[in-house]
Amino acid sequence: MSRGPEEVNRLTESTYRNVMEQFNPGLRNLINLGKNYExxxxxxxxxxxxxxxxxxxxxxxxxxxxxxxxxxHVLIEISSIHKKLNESLDENFRKFHKEIIHELEKKTELDVKYMNATLKRYQAEHRNKLDSLEKSQAELKKIRRKSQGGRNALKYEHKEIEYVETITSRQNEIQKFIADGCREALLEEKRRFCFLVDKHCSFANRIHQYHLQSAELINSKLPKWQETCGDATKVPEKVMNMIEEIKTPISTPMSGTPLPSPMIERSSMVGRDYDTLSKYSPKIPSAPSARASTSPLIDMFNNPATVAQNSERKNNSTGSSDDPSLQRSVSVATGLNRVKKQKVKTIFPHTAGANQTLLSFAQGDVITLLVSEEKDGWLYGEHEGTRVRGWFPSSYTKLLEENEKETVSVPGPRMMQMGLQSRLFSGMLLSSTRALPLAQPRRTGLAASQFPDQGLNPGPRQ
Incomplete structure (x- = not known):
């Protein structure tokens, strides 16, 4: 599409003005946004x-x-790699500031002056060329008027030819100037856009290299990381061996023939008083049929599927058969009034609701145990403050500190039970046979030999 000189001249001037009035202000705004980005x-x-x-x-x-x-070790490695990637990103943005933001700030200030001076120079030169052309055209008109009807027509004809050639030459010069000026203006505009694109291509390449480095580092480590956390129930072999050693009862060889335990004789004497004690024991309601609720914090970090499996496994192991020792503990519990009773402290509040066989308490209350052995997670005791008796979840309580000092060195609910029964037997024997001198039973080997079914193995009850 052909355009006249005037239209091309307008395009040239508008190109310069676009650079000064739109491109350069846009760069200033881009610089501010880039600083905010940084x-x-x-x-x-x-x-x-x-x-x-x-x-x-x-x-x-x-x-x-x-x-x-x-x-x-995996968490430490994850931290190290991400900090390394963050350092690489920080380095890339330092170059972003140096190569883009700083360069744009420097060039924008200079470019405003340069483009303003270039446009003024172009307009002045174009004006001068137009003035020369108009002057030549005016002189040509004068000569043509003089040559009409004059005596020296030949002389004026020669001058007319000279002015026509001058006008033609100046018109060609103006057209060439306008064309060159338009080309230069368009190239100036393109150079600025090209500079901006080139700088951002360089930055994009740096970010691309950063992402490749990130992908390479993470892809080389991620499978191993995922493998370590794939099974939360997996226990290292060394720890399993340690646990198995703890679960296995340790037998201490003794030289010579072992002496008969005094607990055997005491058991026969306790048996005679057992029925007598049970006659005067208060009636204890049966334990709730459902298993006691566990501590609210026990499964906080378990997966739902794992919790469900563990719950089902516990129900299968404990729900298949009743523990016969519960009835024994109910009868023997009356003897606790004659010896020092075990006490527990509540660590979570519990509400009985409509069930009158359950015991309500607040956090920090003290309960005296009347039945020392659990029944499906339930214990039976008397509230120290209200003197109300009832069943309550064992996981909501802990052994009172004054009792912990008296327990054996090996911790666990079964050892607590053994200590309770040992002191219980001593109390009943003392009350029933005052004349018989009985030694205080030892808390270590004697208790273990008397209750082989309640050994120190903390495994599940059969």
Missing amino acids: KAVNAMILAGKAYYDGVAKIGEIAAGSPVSTELG
Whole structure:
């Protein structure tokens, strides 16, 4: 599409004005936005560094655990890799500031002056050329008027030819000037857009390399990380061996023939008083049919599927057969009034609701045990404050500190039960046979030999 000189001249001037009035102000706005972008990324990098420092600290805690050592090392490695990637990102944005923001700031200020001067120079030169052309055209008109009807027509004809050639030459010169000026204006505009694109292509390439580095680092580590946390129930072999050693009863060989335990004789004497005691024991209601609810915090970090499996496994192991020792504990519980009774302290509140056989209490209350052995997670006792008796979940309580000092060195509910029964038998024997001197039963080997079914093995009851 052909355009006249005037139209091309208008295009040239509008191109210069677009650069000055739209492109350069747009660059100033871009510089401000780029600085905000830098601040946001720097804040993200600092927050990420603080976050992954926290991840590393938790990893150090996990590394000190016998079952979570490998998980702790993984957390530390995750923290290290992400901090390395954050440092790489920080370096890329330093170059972003140096190569884009700083360059744009410097060039924008200079470009405003340069483009303004270039446009003025073009307009002045174009005006001068037009004035020369108009002058030549005016002179040509004068000569043509003089040559009409004059005596020296030949002389004026020669001058007319000279002015026509001059006018033609100046018209061609103006057209060439306008064309060259338009080309230069369009190239000036393109150079500025090209500079901006080139700088952002360079930055995009750096970000591309950053993402490739990130993908390479994470892809090389991710399968191993996922493998370590794939099974939360898996226990290291060393820990399993340690647990198995703890579960296995330790038998101490003794030289010579072992002496008969005094507990055997005492058991026969207690048996005679057992029925007498049971006659005067208060009636204890049967334990609730459902298993006692566990502590609200016990399954906080378990997966729902794991919790369901564990619950089903516990129900199958405990629900298939009743524990015959419960009836024994109910009768023997009356003897607790004659010896020092075991007490527990509540760590969670419990509400009985409409069930009158259950015991309500608040956190921090003290309960005296009347039945020392659990029944499907339930214990029977008397509230110290209200003197109300009832069943309550054992997981909502802990052994009172004054009782912990009196228990044996091996912790566990079964050892507590053994200590209770040992003191219970001593109390009943003392009350029924005052004349018989009985020695205080020892809390270690004698109790273990008297109750082989309640040994120190903390495994599930059969």
